[in-house]
Amino acid sequence: MTERGLSVVVPVKGRVQETRALLASLRDAIAYCPEPVQLLLVDDSTPADARLHRAHCTEHGATYVLGPRYVGAKRNLGVRLARYDLVLFIDSDCLATPDLLQRHLKTLRTAPPEVGAVAGPTYLQGADTTVFRVMRRSRLLNAAFEWPGQCRRVAWATTCNLAVRKSAFQSVGGFAERPLTVVGGEDVDLGIRLTEAGWTITCDPAAVVVHDKGSTDSLGTVSRRLVTYGRSGQWLLDVHPKRGRPKLNRTGVLVLAAMAALPGLRHSRGRTALLVPLAAAALLARDTRERLAPTDESLTSVAEAAACALLDWSFDLGEFIGALQLGRPDRIFTGFGWTDDEAFEWDRTPDRPYGG
Missing domain, CATH: 3.90.550.10 (Spore Coat Polysaccharide Biosynthesis Protein SpsA; Chain A)
Structure with a gap:
């Protein structure tokens, strides 16, 4: 005993x-x-x-x-x-x-x-x-x-x-x-x-x-951790497939933008290549706003929020890599529902779902 x-x-x-x-x-x-x-x-x-x-x-x-x-x-x-x-x-x-x-x-x-x-x-x-x-x-x-x-x-x-x-x-x-x-x-x-x-x-x-x-x-240490977390999310989808949910994967969006730009590069004299930086700028502006507090007004705050958004994209990169490693490219725009469970009883519900 x-x-x-x-x-x-x-x-x-x-x-x-x-x-x-x-x-x-x-x-x-x-x-x-x-x-x-x-x-x-x-x-x-x-x-x-x-x-x-x-x-x-x-x-x-x-x-x-x-x-x-x-x-x-x-x-x-x-x-x-x-x-x-x-x-x-x-x-x-x-x-x-x-x-x-x-x-x-x-x-x-x-x-x-x-x-x-x-x-x-x-x-x-x-x-x-x-x-x-x-x-x-x-x-x-x-x-x-x-x-x-x-x-x-x-x-x-x-x-x-x-x-x-x-x-x-x-x-x-x-x-x-x-x-x-x-x-x-x-x-x-x-x-x-x-x-x-x-x-x-x-x-x-x-x-x-x-x-x-x-x-x-260091920024490298943070990025590597977030890539690992993203890859683990795709493994969790294998183990718990019912917890999948649609998710905007930034890496996936930029890859699709690059694929859409390639066929027209020659005829547009390279102008279609602008699709990638334009998509990246739109995503970054959106994600930066989400990380700004109502009291944030300084350029330093905006710069820190933008840097945080870029680093958080490492998580999306990990999900992208994990989906390919597991032979499931169809899951690139599917995220794991980390908190989609009534077993969570919050004193204060988070502003945004984890992994979102």
């Missing part, structure tokens, strides 16, 4: 110093937790980084586990090795707040039996940089991290801050181990399967995790 307590599963590759800081924060949080806690680090780093991870696990009382490449498979392995009946998933580039463990433990212990998981919000560390200010306008990059601070319950939650009953997790088969991307989408899929199986994912706005600002330290 599984013992009562909390097992914490951390998947990792690289991120040596960030993971050391996470382990230290978890060790501090254990002091406030009324039940026993087990820390499991599941790693597939290079040998040099793995040696450091092992040393840091010894330093902070964690168990080091050599794991597979895909993040979902790492988490599944962690759950199989979990000693206790409750499991918390947290990411290696995050920090636990002091009362994180006790909050999750208390919420699950006092919740009705149909509550299979508890989601807490994850907030990005502040940074006074241009990239940070630009991406604070995005509804894609960190929006889902903050939903548990805005909802009473959700259909799915990011697994950088999600506690589950081990029995509920096992009842739906755990995470998908080979999605389209190494990381991305497996948390959404898990939550939807839990919800469809009759479990509830409730939210605790006070169970807070802090995300390292390294995830938004």
Whole structure:
């Protein structure tokens, strides 16, 4: 019989110093937790980084586990090795707040039996940089991290801050181990399967995790993350086809504009090539307006909103790539209905659907 307590599963590759800081924060949080806690680090780093991870696990009382490449498979392995009946998933580039463990433990212990998981919000560390200010306008990059601070319950939650009953997790088969991307989408899929199986994912706005600002330290980093999210959306459409909905894909529009321009290039002396920049300008103007607050009047605000819109197009690019990778070009203008579910109970409904 599984013992009562909390097992914490951390998947990792690289991120040596960030993971050391996470382990230290978890060790501090254990002091406030009324039940026993087990820390499991599941790693597939290079040998040099793995040696450091092992040393840091010894330093902070964690168990080091050599794991597979895909993040979902790492988490599944962690759950199989979990000693206790409750499991918390947290990411290696995050920090636990002091009362994180006790909050999750208390919420699950006092919740009705149909509550299979508890989601807490994850907030990005502040940074006074241009990239940070630009991406604070995005509804894609960190929006889902903050939903548990805005909802009473959700259909799915990011697994950088999600506690589950081990029995509920096992009842739906755990995470998908080979999605389209190494990381991305497996948390959404898990939550939807839990919800469809009759479990509830409730939210605790006070169970807070802090995300390292390294995830938004450069425009390239942000763009790559959004491409991954977009690709994962197409994989989710394969797994949950009923959640597809029409979506304006900016990359798809520009590709169609380019294809329409090509036949007339010679006869128009290249003028039909203007279709692409004209379409791009119209889309950018529309998306920039959506990201401007009523109080935004300065040129700097407009420039930041336009930059955010362009970066958010990386998500559309990911959807475009994912549709082609999966052999489904017919889905280029179909998006995944990320929040199209009555299981979401909002304190404040978002202004625009995630992924829109």
